[in-house]
Amino acid sequence: IPGHVRAQKLQGTPLRVAILADMTNFDPMQFSLVNFHLIKNLYDSLIEYTADGKAVPSLATEWKIGEGNKSVRVTLRKDVLFHSGAPLTSADVAATLKKASDPAKGKNVYATMGIVQDWTMPDEHTIVINFKAPVPERQILDLLQFTMPIEAAGIDTVETKPAGTGAYTLAGRAVGQSVTLKANPKYWRTGEPVSPEIRFTVFSDDAAASAALESGAADIIYGGGARSAVRLRDAGYTVTRGPGPLVQVFRINTTRPPFNNEKFRQAFNYLMDRDGILRVGYAGLGEPVALPWAPASPASNPAYLKEFAYNLDKAKALLAESGLSKQEMSNWKLLVYGTDQPTVVISQIVQSTLAEVGINIQLDVLEGSEYVKAQLAGDYSATFGGVGNVQKFPSRVATNSIYRTKDNPVLKEPHPFPDYVAAIERVNSTYGSEEKVKAAYDHLNRVLVTSAFAIPTNSYDVGLIVSSSKLDGFTPDMDNLFVARTIGLKK
Amino acid sequence: MPLAKPVLSVRDLTVAFGGTGKPVPVVRGISFDVFANEVFCIVGESGSGKSVTSLAVSGLLPETADVSGSIVIGDTEIVGASAAVLRHVRSQDLGFIFQDPATTLNPVLRVGRQIVEGEVTHGRLRPSEAQVRAAELLREVDIADPVSRAQQYPHQFSGGMRQRAVIAMAMAGKPRLIIADEPTTALDVTVQAQVLSLLQRRQAETAAAVILITHDLGVVAEIAHRVAVMYAGRIVETGTVDEIFSSPRHPYTRALLRSIPRGDAVHARLDAIPGQPPTPETLPAGCPFHPRCVIGKERGECRTTEPLLRPIGADQQAACHFAEEKLLPAEARRTDFSGPAGEKAGDSLLEVDALKVHFPVRAGILKRVVGWVRAVDGVSLTVRVGETVSLVGESGCGKTTTARTIMGLVPATGGDVRFEGRSLLKLSSSRMREARRQMQYVFQDPYAALNPVLPVEEVVAEPLRLHGLYETAGGAARIAELFEMVGLSRRMFGRYPSEFSGGQRQRIGIARALALNPRLLILDEPVSALDVSIQAQVLNLLQDLQKELKLAYLFISHNLSVVQHMSDRVAVMYLGRIVEQAARDEIYRTPTHPYTQSLLSAAPVPDPTLGRTRRRIILEGEIPNPAAPPAGCTFHPRCFRSDEHCRRVAPSVVSYPGASIYVACHHPSDPMIPSIVREQSMEAGE
Amino acid sequence: MIGYVLRRLLHLIPVLLLGSAAVWAIIYAVPGDPVSVLVGENATAEQIAAATAKYGLDRPALVQYADWLWRALHGDLGTSIHASEPVLKLILERLPATFQLAFLATIVALVLGIPVAIASALKPGSWVDRILSLWNALTLGVPTFWLGILLILWFSVEMRWLPSASTYIPLWEDPVAALRSLILPAVTLGVYVSGVLARFLRASLVNEMRSDYVRTARSKGLWEWQVVGVHILRNALLPFVTIVGLMMANFIGGAVVTEAVFTYPGLGRLLIQAISTRDYPLIQGCIIVIMVIYILINLSVDVFYAYIDPRIEYK
Amino acid sequence: MKLTFGKLSAFGRALLRHKGAAAALAFLSVVALVAAFADFMPFDPFRQRLVDALKGPSQAHWFGTDELGRDIFARVVYGARTSLTTAAGAVAIAAAVGVPMGLVSGFFGGWRDAALMRFVDVMMTLPAILFAMALIAILGRSQIAAIVAVGITGIPSFARITRAQTLTLRSRDFVVAVEAFGGSARYNMFRTILPNSWSPILVQVVVLCSVAILLEAALAFLGVGVAPPTPSWGEMLRSGKSYLHEAPYYAVLPGLILTLTILSFDALGRAMADLLGERYEIRKSGSEGAA
Numbered sequence A: 001i002p003g004h005v006r007a008q009k010l011q012g013t014p015l016r017v018a019i020l021a022d023m024t025n026f027d028p029m030q031f032s033l034v035n036f037h038l039i040k041n042l043y044d045s046l047i048e049y050t051a052d053g054k055a056v057p058s059l060a061t062e063w064k065i066g067e068g069n070k071s072v073r074v075t076l077r078k079d080v081l082f083h084s085g086a087p088l089t090s091a092d093v094a095a096t097l098k099k100a101s102d103p104a105k106g107k108n109v110y111a112t113m114g115i116v117q118d119w120t121m122p123d124e125h126t127i128v129i130n131f132k133a134p135v136p137e138r139q140i141l142d143l144l145q146f147t148m149p150i151e152a153a154g155i156d157t158v159e160t161k162p163a164g165t166g167a168y169t170l171a172g173r174a175v176g177q178s179v180t181l182k183a184n185p186k187y188w189r190t191g192e193p194v195s196p197e198i199r200f201t202v203f204s205d206d207a208a209a210s211a212a213l214e215s216g217a218a219d220i221i222y223g224g225g226a227r228s229a230v231r232l233r234d235a236g237y238t239v240t241r242g243p244g245p246l247v248q249v250f251r252i253n254t255t256r257p258p259f260n261n262e263k264f265r266q267a268f269n270y271l272m273d274r275d276g277i278l279r280v281g282y283a284g285l286g287e288p289v290a291l292p293w294a295p296a297s298p299a300s301n302p303a304y305l306k307e308f309a310y311n312l313d314k315a316k317a318l319l320a321e322s323g324l325s326k327q328e329m330s331n332w333k334l335l336v337y338g339t340d341q342p343t344v345v346i347s348q349i350v351q352s353t354l355a356e357v358g359i360n361i362q363l364d365v366l367e368g369s370e371y372v373k374a375q376l377a378g379d380y381s382a383t384f385g386g387v388g389n390v391q392k393f394p395s396r397v398a399t400n401s402i403y404r405t406k407d408n409p410v411l412k413e414p415h416p417f418p419d420y421v422a423a424i425e426r427v428n429s430t431y432g433s434e435e436k437v438k439a440a441y442d443h444l445n446r447v448l449v450t451s452a453f454a455i456p457t458n459s460y461d462v463g464l465i466v467s468s469s470k471l472d473g474f475t476p477d478m479d480n481l482f483v484a485r486t487i488g489l490k491k
Numbered sequence B: 001m002p003l004a005k006p007v008l009s010v011r012d013l014t015v016a017f018g019g020t021g022k023p024v025p026v027v028r029g030i031s032f033d034v035f036a037n038e039v040f041c042i043v044g045e046s047g048s049g050k051s052v053t054s055l056a057v058s059g060l061l062p063e064t065a066d067v068s069g070s071i072v073i074g075d076t077e078i079v080g081a082s083a084a085v086l087r088h089v090r091s092q093d094l095g096f097i098f099q100d101p102a103t104t105l106n107p108v109l110r111v112g113r114q115i116v117e118g119e120v121t122h123g124r125l126r127p128s129e130a131q132v133r134a135a136e137l138l139r140e141v142d143i144a145d146p147v148s149r150a151q152q153y154p155h156q157f158s159g160g161m162r163q164r165a166v167i168a169m170a171m172a173g174k175p176r177l178i179i180a181d182e183p184t185t186a187l188d189v190t191v192q193a194q195v196l197s198l199l200q201r202r203q204a205e206t207a208a209a210v211i212l213i214t215h216d217l218g219v220v221a222e223i224a225h226r227v228a229v230m231y232a233g234r235i236v237e238t239g240t241v242d243e244i245f246s247s248p249r250h251p252y253t254r255a256l257l258r259s260i261p262r263g264d265a266v267h268a269r270l271d272a273i274p275g276q277p278p279t280p281e282t283l284p285a286g287c288p289f290h291p292r293c294v295i296g297k298e299r300g301e302c303r304t305t306e307p308l309l310r311p312i313g314a315d316q317q318a319a320c321h322f323a324e325e326k327l328l329p330a331e332a333r334r335t336d337f338s339g340p341a342g343e344k345a346g347d348s349l350l351e352v353d354a355l356k357v358h359f360p361v362r363a364g365i366l367k368r369v370v371g372w373v374r375a376v377d378g379v380s381l382t383v384r385v386g387e388t389v390s391l392v393g394e395s396g397c398g399k400t401t402t403a404r405t406i407m408g409l410v411p412a413t414g415g416d417v418r419f420e421g422r423s424l425l426k427l428s429s430s431r432m433r434e435a436r437r438q439m440q441y442v443f444q445d446p447y448a449a450l451n452p453v454l455p456v457e458e459v460v461a462e463p464l465r466l467h468g469l470y471e472t473a474g475g476a477a478r479i480a481e482l483f484e485m486v487g488l489s490r491r492m493f494g495r496y497p498s499e500f501s502g503g504q505r506q507r508i509g510i511a512r513a514l515a516l517n518p519r520l521l522i523l524d525e526p527v528s529a530l531d532v533s534i535q536a537q538v539l540n541l542l543q544d545l546q547k548e549l550k551l552a553y554l555f556i557s558h559n560l561s562v563v564q565h566m567s568d569r570v571a572v573m574y575l576g577r578i579v580e581q582a583a584r585d586e587i588y589r590t591p592t593h594p595y596t597q598s599l600l601s602a603a604p605v606p607d608p609t610l611g612r613t614r615r616r617i618i619l620e621g622e623i624p625n626p627a628a629p630p631a632g633c634t635f636h637p638r639c640f641r642s643d644e645h646c647r648r649v650a651p652s653v654v655s656y657p658g659a660s661i662y663v664a665c666h667h668p669s670d671p672m673i674p675s676i677v678r679e680q681s682m683e684a685g686e
Numbered sequence C: 001m002i003g004y005v006l007r008r009l010l011h012l013i014p015v016l017l018l019g020s021a022a023v024w025a026i027i028y029a030v031p032g033d034p035v036s037v038l039v040g041e042n043a044t045a046e047q048i049a050a051a052t053a054k055y056g057l058d059r060p061a062l063v064q065y066a067d068w069l070w071r072a073l074h075g076d077l078g079t080s081i082h083a084s085e086p087v088l089k090l091i092l093e094r095l096p097a098t099f100q101l102a103f104l105a106t107i108v109a110l111v112l113g114i115p116v117a118i119a120s121a122l123k124p125g126s127w128v129d130r131i132l133s134l135w136n137a138l139t140l141g142v143p144t145f146w147l148g149i150l151l152i153l154w155f156s157v158e159m160r161w162l163p164s165a166s167t168y169i170p171l172w173e174d175p176v177a178a179l180r181s182l183i184l185p186a187v188t189l190g191v192y193v194s195g196v197l198a199r200f201l202r203a204s205l206v207n208e209m210r211s212d213y214v215r216t217a218r219s220k221g222l223w224e225w226q227v228v229g230v231h232i233l234r235n236a237l238l239p240f241v242t243i244v245g246l247m248m249a250n251f252i253g254g255a256v257v258t259e260a261v262f263t264y265p266g267l268g269r270l271l272i273q274a275i276s277t278r279d280y281p282l283i284q285g286c287i288i289v290i291m292v293i294y295i296l297i298n299l300s301v302d303v304f305y306a307y308i309d310p311r312i313e314y315k
Numbered sequence D: 001m002k003l004t005f006g007k008l009s010a011f012g013r014a015l016l017r018h019k020g021a022a023a024a025l026a027f028l029s030v031v032a033l034v035a036a037f038a039d040f041m042p043f044d045p046f047r048q049r050l051v052d053a054l055k056g057p058s059q060a061h062w063f064g065t066d067e068l069g070r071d072i073f074a075r076v077v078y079g080a081r082t083s084l085t086t087a088a089g090a091v092a093i094a095a096a097v098g099v100p101m102g103l104v105s106g107f108f109g110g111w112r113d114a115a116l117m118r119f120v121d122v123m124m125t126l127p128a129i130l131f132a133m134a135l136i137a138i139l140g141r142s143q144i145a146a147i148v149a150v151g152i153t154g155i156p157s158f159a160r161i162t163r164a165q166t167l168t169l170r171s172r173d174f175v176v177a178v179e180a181f182g183g184s185a186r187y188n189m190f191r192t193i194l195p196n197s198w199s200p201i202l203v204q205v206v207v208l209c210s211v212a213i214l215l216e217a218a219l220a221f222l223g224v225g226v227a228p229p230t231p232s233w234g235e236m237l238r239s240g241k242s243y244l245h246e247a248p249y250y251a252v253l254p255g256l257i258l259t260l261t262i263l264s265f266d267a268l269g270r271a272m273a274d275l276l277g278e279r280y281e282i283r284k285s286g287s288e289g290a291a
């Protein structure tokens, strides 16, 4: 249902949104949890995905993939204005692409830009992007969906001053406390935004945000934890889950013993009590998975979940096959992100499971930046960490450190799993026939469970929305960003 | 007097402290009356129940006290009275003066306000008139500039002024009864003289009855009309002051009088009372004094029956079974004692030469030195082998500092200290350790001088161990020998200092000082913390030891009688300097320096007859701050002989040919002409 | 007096220098750095290097400290790496919240502490004293986080009267909402401190009651309320002022645990966040500010003390 | 009362007669014994049964189970071990460093004293808990780190108390006496002053035990104490706090045991201070506890 149709059933109201961390900048390319709540309200992307992964127009009215999948021709809407009042032109998109391809400024889009050779601007509202090699369609769409035009003039200051076309404009900010957005009066979507103002208030934790919602001090919690969401749902609040979850992955550093032993690693496919992990760690909000894909991903395959169900006997058999002694098997530590309560809990579950098969390990709990640093440097034997982009083109998973095919900080150079590198390559270069594509995906999946350097356990929600039942009109976003423009009071 | 109705009448007063165990009586059935216009003194050794009696009279005892008997002030019964009645009595009829003027005033309230607070509370004074009245009261107690003084806080007053303020406060409501509990014990002799004469004057002016509590028989003789002697919670003897001093009937009173050193018997050994006063918990059966009594010791009656107070003379009463018994003449019981004499002095042992000790005064942002406390400012002394040299002076004049500097405990600022001809000040620390063996120190406070966590045996052995001589000296045998020397038993070895009485501790301190076989003992007020009876024991011990071991003493004291008793030579110190130095008899017979004269005249003499006849010089003011000593002669602001010259020029030391006197004064009285002041006392004493 | 204040202010210098140097040393000893959190987990090596250079973190530690010190001397505490805002601004935004909590907690502590102390000191050893001592021990022994949890359980979860988490609402903007939000943390902190205060005040009251001047006051026939109210209380309250000041000073950075229980946005929490993100300038700034406030409060207390206690003359 | 070796047993008897102290000692002994012999008891603090997660107190699980289905009672028992050993280690460190520091600075004064006082100033101006957090950040989360961090924050209190004690004793006649007999500074500090300072130090040891337990729990509550799955009371309160709605007993029961332990140490400390005639140091060591 188009937004404006639903909007007729809703009434605008200032929205008070509780968030759990302050934003750090307004750059739409610094795509991280800390500005998830802002990006889609200050910026629009070229195209959008529906919840089931279908591409729909946004700032781009049309996109034509060129011959041999080596280019795409994008036509921009003509009635779009930046917040500054300047019209959107292909030059702005070009400037945006230029920033994205700069390693220092491209931030999270930089990796996606890897496929891009160059671009041309045939006219004010058309831009043609050329690729280095033939690229599968889905990968092209991901790029367009990821591209959120920034006004060329504002590119250098975008970190501190938003320069987008979004449904809301920045009205004010109190650092560490709140950000206020006002409806953009010249927004191009008719009937949107529904609500005239959004006020994001930073709460120091889940409990505080829940308390605010329950006491009526907030209308929406965005990005809260699963457990409190479930509790609030039981108490009559609405919980909205988006199509872009993360997948929790047990990451293994295969360069270190005992994980350089393949059988030993493979045993972990069976050692994950995925249901228990999901229930205890995430209050059951999410799905158990054996592959790093969300249901919306084209590579998703539920059969693997059955095949690699929790099974201590199979695990023991593999452990026995590994030829390692108990001593050798126990000689490592599980790195734990102490700041993130769910991973602390699920790490203990794994620890306990391992104890049952005779492997006694210790947890190495690190906080905050210390953990991130270790994780980025691959300085661990094994650790849990969420993987994003699991709803998009499968090879996007390779932007994540453990899945990276080049410069992998954990697995190091040369990549120890050439099969995996090849499988990603094959996915990246297979296009056209649906069967061929499917086969490439299947191959990748098989390689993943065999090499077993990363054992997915479950998907979980980022950007969970818990709201008062009086509100409606939530637009699901492929990346679970917060989209406010359609939200309003039920009439 | 006895015909009038008493202001205070106490009958069978018993006070016991309960606490948790069984109640311990500390005052055991005492009765006395106090009449208007008289000073009634209660004397007795520490712990005899004097303060408890006085607190009971005013109803100020803590709730743990169990009081019975009767106390009537005017027509009001105090025992069991309600709070309202007590408050009324206190506001109308009672004034109280406590021992320590430093703590009896509330530090955060203005003095004036505190003085008139009671009167204002009871509606006798309108708040608007309070200020004027406070100043008036302060003027009555001779405080200069009373108007502005009334606005000051207690810490801005000197000790003597505080006690005057307390007297003003106690007398503000013109009470019929004033209770003064050791009002001058914390003060110097000169200030004590000021305060006592003030008290006497105010008492006469208001015709109040005064109960004065003291342990100083000199003060009693000086001021009392009637006296009660307390021992172990009882009054053992009471009578007029003359009766008590001239014909004491209770053996305790007699012993007490004989145990104080007196100018008239310097060559006699002191007549100490043996043993310790009993504590309320360990009261002996029968007469509580019998274990220490010369007549009662052996008699069965004394051991079994406690004597009651009974009339002996007209006004005199005593609680002794044998009060009528004539005693041996006092002299006969005194073992003859060749006291210190100038003749025996040998080579000089210790020479102190122009010693100076200055302490920095720091102030300002960077704590810079802004001045110096001239604690010792040019002291010269010589102590010869086997002699006793005394250092006397008011509190704060630098006696302790001098002694500690000689010991090397405080660095000297200037001058020299020579021991057996060798300068001690520039010695290396190991040589200093060596030198110290010859020279030992006995401290004033027997409670603070012994390490409380060591058994006494170890306390005495410590110097030996520190010098690694324990084994050489004979180990435990040597310690036992030392114990014996000071009159203690080796059975006491394992005990800790807290298990000993003050006198015993002082003996332990002396034993420790003797451990290294020193030739010189520096005794810093060795007896001033002790009760008179114990004091006499320790003084005797010191004299015996001196004779036996050929010791030289540097004896520090502010008690002139003790000094007179002990010394060969005396040095009088004032504000860091020695103002007069001479052989004992010369200085006591013919004091030359006005300060010495004042000191001697201010000291109370335990002889009421003499007290009434002698003329006293009462010094004005108190000892100045040694950080800012007066210019010229430092004594001039208090001196009755000072003139313009004294104000400008500091006197140098003069010695008199033919006499042993050194004096630093521009106007000394000629030592060759015996001083009138003292001569009188000598006559009266004989 | 002015000299004294100046001297105390001079004392600030070594303490702050020492403190900031120690903090800097600690920062460099602590593993982890602010950049890793900032660049996110998909960052490449170049991105990390770029960010490190951008914040000047690639310079030698001493140079960084000297640079920080130089700027701090000019009133510039630097810019938060994580929030890209001036550190001072971040801190100043938190301070009102911190002061508000400290203020309310102090009031709670005084209201609970003083009467308890007086009631139990009037008759030491009585049953009133024993009961109050027990209460006192409880206030001191119950950890604030447990007490906070119990309060939340009862007032928020069970009775649903008060919010389980607190936010900062300025008292003057909406006193009711502010009090509703603050009352639980203020009580939690205040109860503990009331125990400290009551114990101290009781001890000093009992001590004063034994003083000679009290006996003197009684001997003048004053009413008991005069003796207690005018004589004893005045003396006992003097040292008490210092303790109250110390406690308030401690609230500034030290209410971390209470802030965590009630998720209250105070200075302590800011610092904890800064520590966990290794936001060096922010850590340094918070600590310096906490130290300065602590010292200033103490100084004010001492000056005030000198003002009310006639015996003290600072030169 | 001055504590001497000779009076140690008398002191012990006096403590046992003191009702509060006796009760506190009894409770602490039970906690200590249970902690010491936990290994011989029939429960396992690590054993998970996810199906039994967050079950209330029952016959099988006296204090209920936590989110991983572990027995909370078992974890409380093992938590006692963490708490007590941390406290003991921390107090040992604090005393071992603080006491000599206080002795030296009080005895010699001058620059040594000035340096110490600056150190104490800095420590005092920074809340202990923040200091401990920073230290743990350096050392990494472990029990050793907790011990060191808590121990260091306790140093100033020992240093201050010993210094004050030294200052008063320094000018006492019996100390001067030793000097007069030629005793060295060292001898005086360690053989004369220290043995006379046992009472305040001992009281402070007990006080600091309660502070250390509190601080350790507070650190764990903030998530920087000993690392999971090691049982720790503070950590249980931290986890339990997020299950207040579903499982209130989870935070309440471990908190109760923690509180009783702290109260016992406090009662013991006060009784000892009473008996020894020492001032009970009220300002603890600035842990928020605490504030």
Ligand SMILES: Nc1ncnc2c1ncn2[C@@H]1O[C@H](COP(=O)(O)OP(=O)(O)OP(=O)(O)O)[C@@H](O)[C@H]1O
Binding pocket: B017, B026, B044, B045, B046, B047, B048, B049, B050, B051, B052, B053, B062, B064, B215, B279, B280
């Ligand atoms: N409040 C009290 N509780 C228990 N015992 C007390 C109390 N006050 C005094 N005593 C005891 O009563 C006895 C008499 O004490 P009191 O103070 O009357 O002696 P004193 O003659 O005034 O001695 P001093 O010359 O030392 O002042 C002492 O043994 C003392 O220990």
Ligand SMILES: Nc1ncnc2c1ncn2[C@@H]1O[C@H](COP(=O)(O)OP(=O)(O)OP(=O)(O)O)[C@@H](O)[C@H]1O
Binding pocket: B359, B360, B373, B374, B375, B393, B394, B395, B396, B397, B398, B399, B400, B401, B402, B558, B626
């Ligand atoms: N360490 C010091 N620093 C500064 N001033 C000092 C020091 N020791 C003593 N004084 C001062 O030196 C002066 C002399 O003190 P000292 O103790 O020698 O007097 P005293 O004659 O022994 O007095 P008392 O009879 O009271 O024992 C006093 O004013 C005292 O305050």
Ligand SMILES: [Mg+2]
Binding pocket: B050, B051, B052, B181
């Ligand atoms: Mg007395």
Ligand SMILES: [Mg+2]
Binding pocket: B399, B400, B401
């Ligand atoms: Mg002296």
